[in-house]
Structures are given as structure tokens and as C-alpha cells.
Amino acid sequence: MSINVSFTLNGEAVSAHVASRTLLVEMIRERFGRTGTHVGCDTSQCGACVIHVDGRSVKSCTMLAAQADGTEIVTIEGVAKNGQLHPMQEAFREHHGLQCGFCTPGMIMSALDLVKQNPDPSEKEIREWLEGNLCRCTGYHNIVRAIKAGADSMRVG
Ligand code: FES
Ligand code: FES
Numbered sequence: 001m002s003i004n005v006s007f008t009l010n011g012e013a014v015s016a017h018v019a020s021r022t023l024l025v026e027m028i029r030e031r032f033g034r035t036g037t038h039v040g041c042d043t044s045q046c047g048a049c050v051i052h053v054d055g056r057s058v059k060s061c062t063m064l065a066a067q068a069d070g071t072e073i074v075t076i077e078g079v080a081k082n083g084q085l086h087p088m089q090e091a092f093r094e095h096h097g098l099q100c101g102f103c104t105p106g107m108i109m110s111a112l113d114l115v116k117q118n119p120d121p122s123e124k125e126i127r128e129w130l131e132g133n134l135c136r137c138t139g140y141h142n143i144v145r146a147i148k149a150g151a152d153s154m155r156v157g
Contacts, residue, residue: 007068009034010078018065025049025060027068028075036076036105040134047133050106051075057113059132076105079112087157088112088150097146099137107133111147119155123148 006015009032016031028034028051037060040048049060052074079086088108091097098104107130114121114129121129126144135143 003066005065005069007070008072010074016065020064020066022065023061024051024053024063024065024068027065028060028073034075034077038102038105040102040106040136045132045134046103047106047110047130048103050109050133052109052113055113055116057110074109076109079108086112087153088115088147091150091153092143092146095142095146095149097139097143099135099139103133103135103137107135107143107147111150114147115151115154119151121147121151 001020002017003020004015004017005027006013014032016027018027018031025037025039028037037051038048039061040046044059044062047059050057051060052058053063053068053071079089085093088111092104092108097107110130110133114126118125123144126147130143
């Protein structure tokens with residue numbers, strides 16, 4: 001069976017006809033070419049696939065494409081504006097919050113949701129929040145520093 005799904009993707013109204021079993025992450029990557037959203041596991045553990053659905057961070061491998069109907073979706077490609085990196089992206093760059101970069105889009109999307117809910121998170125709160133995001137390069141120390149710095153500059157700016 002196939003279905004029609006209409007939603008907003010990074011501010012643009014889009015729609016797709018997909019098989020009803022299609023995962024949201026598959027639709028985003030394969031139908032819409034937003035390949036910054038990664039797939040790092042098949043057990044819903046790694047967080048490489050985190051995007052925002054209606055303003056909240058979600059592991060897009062845990063949702064069906066059909067569940068996206070009528071929602072507003074933001075992927076990592078929608079975070080920079082007018083060619084300017086978002087302050088959280090800048091902070092990752094500045095504080096070496098990435099090594100191979102595979103986990104980075106999911107880390108940033110998770111971090112943005114954290115800061116939305118808690119604009120000045122402690123190191124402990126950041127570490128707890130990142131429980132669902134794995135970095136295979138184990139660069140956690142700098143990721144936490146980057147998120148702290150990103151939160152600081154988002155409060156200022
Ligand atoms: S690909 Fe979604 S949690 Fe790993
Ligand atoms: S930077 Fe390589 S997986 Fe995190």
C-alpha cells in the first residue's frame with residue numbers, strides 16, 4: 001500500500017507518495033535528498049538521525065513517513081540561515097566538537113532542542129540529554145564544550 005504525505009521541510013511545503021512502511025528517515029534522505037540526516041544503527045540507539053518534528057527533536061528512524069503528514073520538519077540542512085552557520089554549528093566548529101562528523105547533525109539537532117527547553121544547561125544536564133546520541137569517535141568532551149558554548153552564544157545573540 002502507498003500513501004501521500006504532505007509536510008513542511010525546512011520551510012518549504014513538500015509532498016511525496018511513498019510505501020506505507022517507509023520510515024521518515026528514508027523519505028527525508030531518499031526522496032528529498034537531505035542526506036545530512038544519517039542512519040547509524042538499526043536499533044534506535046545512535047541518534048544520528050535526529051531531526052525536529054513540530055519543534056521537538058525526534059529520532060527519524062523511529063517514525064513512519066506517514067506520521068509526518070501535516071507536520072513541520074527541520075533537518076540539519078535547515079539550521080544555517082542565509083549562508084551563515086547557526087551559533088550552535090559555529091560552536092561545534094570552534095570547539096572541535098566533531099571528528100569524522102557522522103554523529104554531528106544528530107548532536108546539533110538534539111542540542112538545539114535542549115537549549116530551547118533549557119537555555120543555560122549545565123555540563124551534567126548536557127551529558128544526560130545526550131544519552132540518546134552516540135559518537136563512535138568518542139569525542140564527547142568537546143561536544144559537551146561546544147554545546148555549552150553554543151548555548152551561551154544563543155543567549156547573547
Ligand atoms: S539511525 Fe536512528 S537512532 Fe540510529
Ligand atoms: S565525530 Fe565521529 S561519530 Fe561522532
